[in-house]
Amino acid sequence: MADNLTEAWEWVVDQLESVGLRAVTDPRNLTPPCVLVEPPTITAVQSQSLVELEFPISIVAPPPGNRDSVMWLLRATDLAIEAVTVTGGAPGSYTVGSTELPAYNLTATVQIRRT
DSSP states (O other), X not given: OOSSHHHHHHHHHHHHHHTTOOEXXXXXXXXXXXXXXXXXXXXXXXXXXXXXXXXXXXEEOOSSOXXXXXXXXXXXXXXXXXXXXXXXXXXXXXXXXXXXXXXXXXXXXXXXXXX
């Protein structure tokens, strides 16, 4: 899979795109509907070679947060769960400027073995 943080981030994006989601890594490029993959948190290091990463993933729909938005969010979340190992998630919002967008906020966990 990946052996460094940059490759792991790109791998998560590639996996999400492989199931048909439009994924971005920069909030400046966020135009809903899309998925924002933010930089990971390192949650565990076992020796120097095995690192566990937690990637915040926001699945973001256009406003308003009505049934249409929720249905898209749930379908997109199903696809994300198919693409990567999701260890948690909750409905919420993602704020861009002063606009709150309907979102589903997930955490994806990836392990990398550094060589």
